[in-house]
Structures are given as structure tokens and as C-alpha cells.
Amino acid sequence: xxxTYLAGHHLILAHAKAYxxxxxxxxxxxxxxxxxxxxxxxxxxxxDSQQDKAAAQRALEFYFGWFTDPLFFGEYPESMRxxxxxxxPSFSAEETALVKNSIDFIGLNHYTTxxxxxxxxxxxTPFEYANHGFAEDQGVNLYTDPAxxxxxxxxxxxxxxxYKLLKWIDQRYEHPVIYVTENGCSFNxxxxxxEVDDSKRIExxxxxxxxxxxxxxxxxxxxxxxxxxxxDNFEWALGYAKRFGLHYVDFKTLERTPKKSAKWxxxxxxxxxx
Numbered sequence: 455x456x457x458t459y460l461a462g463h464h465l466i467l468a469h470a471k472a473y474x475x476x477x478x479x480x481x482x483x484x485x486x487x488x489x490x491x492x493x494x495x496x497x498x499x500x501x502d503s504q505q506d507k508a509a510a511q512r513a514l515e516f517y518f519g520w521f522t523d524p525l526f527f528g529e530y531p532e533s534m535r536x537x538x539x540x541x542x543p544s545f546s547a548e549e550t551a552l553v554k555n556s557i558d559f560i561g562l563n564h565y566t567t568x569x570x571x572x573x574x575x576x577x578x579t580p581f582e583y584a585n586h587g588f589a590e591d592q593g594v595n596l597y598t599d600p601a602x603x604x605x606x607x608x609x610x611x612x613x614x615x616x617y618k619l620l621k622w623i624d625q626r627y628e629h630p631v632i633y634v635t636e637n638g639c640s641f642n643x644x645x646x647x648x649e650v651d652d653s654k655r656i657e658x659x660x661x662x663x664x665x666x667x668x669x670x671x672x673x674x675x676x677x678x679x680x681x682x683x684x685x686d687n688f689e690w691a692l693g694y695a696k697r698f699g700l701h702y703v704d705f706k707t708l709e710r711t712p713k714k715s716a717k718w719x720x721x722x723x724x725x726x727x728x
Contacts, residue, residue, distance in 0.1 A: 456541050458588060463543040466524050466553055473556040490525065491561025491635040494518040496615030496622075500571035500597060509572040509594045512537075514622065516592045526627050528554030537591055559677070560623060563636035565607075567615030568596040605658075606640040606696055613661035620669040620676060631675050637662050638682035640689070640696040643713065650702045650713040659715065663728060681719060685710055 473488050480486065497513040499506040515523070515531035523531050528550040534542055545553065573593045589596075602610035616637070623632060639658045643650050659681060670676050686699035694705050700716035703709070722728060 455591075459538065459542050462520060466521060467549060470525070470549075470553040470556040474552065487558035489557055489559035489561050489631075489633070490521070491563055491633075492518055492521050493563040493636070494619060495565065496567040496612070496619045497570040497594075497596075498567055498612075498615065498618075500569040503572075505572035505574070506570065509592075510570040513570045513592050513594045513596075514619075516588060518623070519626075522557075522560065522627070524553045525557040526555065526630075537593065541591075557630075559631040559633060560627065561633050561635035562619070562623065563682075564616050564619060564634065565637065565639070565682075566605075566609035567612035568598060568610070571595050571597065606642055609639070611639070611658055611661070613665040615665075616662050617665040617669050620666070620674045621672065624669075624674040629673075629675055631677055633678040633680070634666060634676065635680050636682040637679065638698050640698045643686075643697045643702055645702060645704075645711065648711070650711060652713045652715045655700075655713070655715040656718050659719065660728060663722070667728070 469490055476486070476488050494514070494517050497510040497517070499510040512533045515533045519531040520534060523529065524545065529535075529545060530542060571594065573595045575593075576595075577590050577593070578595045598604075598610050602612060604610050616634075620632065623630065637659075639655055641652055641654050643652050643655075663679065666676050666679055681700060683698045683700070685701040686694070686697040686703040686705075688694060689696045689698065697703075700713055700719055702711040702713050704711075
């Protein structure tokens with residue numbers, strides 16, 4: 455358990471060192487920027503109770519704040535330090551100076567939303583995709599709403615979760631530049647007469663892009679959006695069983711066929727909007 459947080463600690467230090475090298479040796483001539491892309495689902499309080507609201511906040515701090523707070527503030531979220539004590543590594547004064555303000559933009563990988571409730575000392579067995587390995591440390595139990603549509607990954611489709619997360623990031627880190635570096639969905643795409651009608655993916659992307667637009671209208675500095683993915687690919691431990699792509703891939707011949715969503719997204723880009 456301690457090794458998990460130690461590994462994360464050194465990832466943060468490595469990022470900060472790379473940032474400082476770029477800042478001192480390359481930025482002036484290349485005029486580039488350096489950021490980091492972190493994955494985060496939204497955590498919606500299960501009820502209006504203060505306990506569940508605090509649990510949702512704590513879950514977000516463990517999920518996103520773990521790797522982002524140090525780059526802005528030079529330290530881990532207070533909830534993590536309080537919950538983990540000496541299990542969580544600490545930054546020396548020198549390391550704090552190194553990591554603080556070592557980021558020019560935030561990259562956000564976002565796919566779904568779950569409801570969070572205070573565990574009150576009774577941690578339930580984490581279900582799949584519920585942050586195995588450190589879920590228990592949060593003191594939070596996660597749930598889904600049966601009314602939510604889910605993708606082939608079992609992930610709920612909750613566009614307002616992206617909007618709320620963008621607002622949360624904007625407020626916590628004082629209006630940073632944000633790029634949505636991954637957002638997409640897996641459905642059971644099939645080829646019929648040489649075409650793939652993935653209308654569900656279009657609806658998903660349309661709703662999540664609308665959430666981005668609403669955040670921008672409300673003052674969040676979202677500069678870019680990237681669909682995951684250009685084509686069907688190897689999906690972590692699931693291999694080629696799940697399809698996220700805008701282009702259908704025949705994994706035997708490697709032939710690529712634009713899905714209906716690819717043609718739709720082309721129009722979004724051409725029109726610069728929905």
C-alpha cells in the first residue's frame with residue numbers, strides 16, 4: 455500500500471524535474487508549454503447530507519488532487535495527509551519548491567461519473583473501475599443510478615459530470631488552462647454492409663461536447679478537446695474486446711472504416727461547433 459503512494463510521489467518529482475529542465479533550457483527558444491494529463495471521473499454526492507458531500511470532495515481529492523495539487527500548491531490534499539498519515543510520503547522544503555507551480559496547463563481524461571457516499575467505517579467491496587488499490591483509503595463507497603445509461607465498459611453516461619468536474623478544477627486551481635485530453639465511449643459496434651452506425655457514440659460525444667461548451671460559457675478556460683479514440687485499439691487489460699474508435703478496425707486485416715461518428719465529428723470540426 456505504501457509503495458503505491460511512493461510510486462506516485464516519484465512520478466510527481468520526475469514531472470517537476472522535467473518541467474524545470476524545459477523551463478531553463480528549451481522554453482525560451484521553443485516557446486512551448488508543459489502540462490500533465492490526469493484521469494478523473496466525477497463524484498456526485500449520493501445524498502444532500504454533509505457526510506456524502508464531504509465524501510465526494512474527498513474522493514475527487516484522492517483521484518485528481520493527488521497528482522495535481524502538488525504541481526500548484528507544493529503539497530498533497532489535506533484529506534489525503536489526514537487519512538494516510540505516514541503512509542503518504544512528504545515533500546521536503548527543496549522538493550516543495552521544485553514541484554510547486556510546475557505546470558502550464560491541465561490535461562483531463564474523463565469518461566464517466568459515480569455517486570459517492572461516506573463509508574462511515576464500512577468500506578464495501580469496490581466494484582470494477584472504482585479505483586482499486588486506494589479506494590479503501592478514501593473512506594468512500596461508490597454507486598450508480600439505475601436510470602443511467604451505461605457503455606459497453608459499464609460506465610454511466612452522465613454529461614453533467616464533465617461540466618461539474620471542469621468547474622471544480624477551475625475553482626480549485628484558480629482558472630487554469632484545461633485541455634480535455636481524452637473523452638469517449640465503447641459500444642458494441644458492428645459492420646453492416648460496409649458501414650458502422652454508431653449513433654449512440656454520436657449522442658455521447660454531442661452531450662459531452664455540450665457540457666464543455668457550457669463550462670466555457672461559464673468562464674472555464676477549456677482550450678481543446680480530444681476524442682478517444684481515432685480508431686479501435688488495444689484497450690489496457692481488455693485487449694481488442696472493446697471498441698472506442700471513430701474508425702472501425704478489422705483486427706485480422708487491419709482495414710479501417712470510418713464509422714458514422716467519424717463523419718459526424720468531421721462536420722463538427724469543419725463547423726467549429728455542434
